[in-house]
Amino acid sequence: MLEQKLEALKGIFAQMDRAIIAYSGGIDSTLVAKVAYDVLGDRALAVTAESPSLLPEDLEDAKIQALQIGIRHQVIETHEMENPNYTANPVNRCYFCKSELHDTLKPLALSLGYPYVVDGVNADDLKDYRPGIQAAKERGARSPLAEVGITKMEVREISKFLGLPWWDKPAQPCLSSRFPYGEEITIAKLQRVGRAELYLRKLGWQNLRVRSTGDTAKIELASEQIKEFVLTTDLPQLVTAFQELGFIYVTLDLEGYRSGKLNQVLDPEIRNNNTPSQLMMS
Incomplete structure (x- = not known):
């Protein structure tokens, strides 16, 4: 079953000419980056948003993991802290965070000639209140893990199967x-x-x-x-x-x-x- 889902995940990227991965360094987006690189090679680009909501140590981890995978990696700055709708911390705060992220990623993708932006949303994320998911979808981003139906536990199992040393890395959201x-x-x-x-x-x-x-x-x-x-x-x-x-x-x-x-x-x-x-x- 897991191998079938992994093949389905690869199949999604096989249909893409080039793709940017919204890559936080977390276990989900790192698996997406790994599979994207395995299928697309240098036509895959991992992009990490640097902001005050990300520890510098976690950014360094993201850089190290990208280097181990082999995928090209770029760091950009996002400015969600300049948006009062975000800093007021309403129940849909995540919507404004992901809006800022994808409003930055989409122009970057267009300028570099990448037709797709993908993220690390998994099937379990769809069961919780995640307003940021809607913000990403409104901007045309795709969620290959969720599309295939891969859960958080399966992300770890597939990562372990692929030999990724961080397969049991704790979740570290914003x-x-x-x-x-x-x-x-x-x-x-x-x-x-x-x-x-x-x-x-x-x-x-x-x-x-x-x-x-x-x-x-x-x-x-x-x-x-x-x-x-x-x-x-x-x-x-x-x-x-x-x-x-x-x-x-x-x-x-x-x-x-x-x-x-x-x-x-x-x-x-x-x-x-x-x-x-x-x-x-x-």
Whole structure:
């Protein structure tokens, strides 16, 4: 089944003459970049958007992975922080982020002679509230993983099958996703939460989030790791480190990490707004 989906993914790129991949360095877009390169070679170009919502360390990871794959890689700047519709952090914040991204990628693609822009949206993404998906579709972007029906777990399995060493890399979405809707996003806040997560990653914790509400940092870890974290971490030292970053209070979420947790406050009609029939290619 996985090999069939991989062949179907290759088939999509075989129908493209040239393609730009919206490449964040995450596991999804990296798999898309790998398959695109395997099929198109130098006619595939991975493009990463550099902005305050991306940690410099994650940008470096993206560069290293692109180099290992062999795909040509270009870094561009996006300016979503200049859009008050984005910084106000409404429930559809992601729409404005992806609008900025694809309003930058589409002219680049046209100027370089690339007829397609593709992203790393997978089949599971269609089940969550992701307004950015609609922004990408409005601008003509395609989502090969979703078109084939490849889930997040299958992305990892296919990546492992292809020998990609980062197949189990934790998901690392935009840092703006760490703030509750309605709280203004600033560069200083993004840097603060990014540094806090990097601190924990350096301690060996990988699948995590640091949610930021006002001056409070809330650490989310996999539920099965919470006990070990409490017993093995120098908590006073951690609190001091977080306070040096600018937080006043440091808490631990006892439920544990869960993707899309901030969306649970949304009305069900909003959360269920992503319908596959609207988002898949006909």
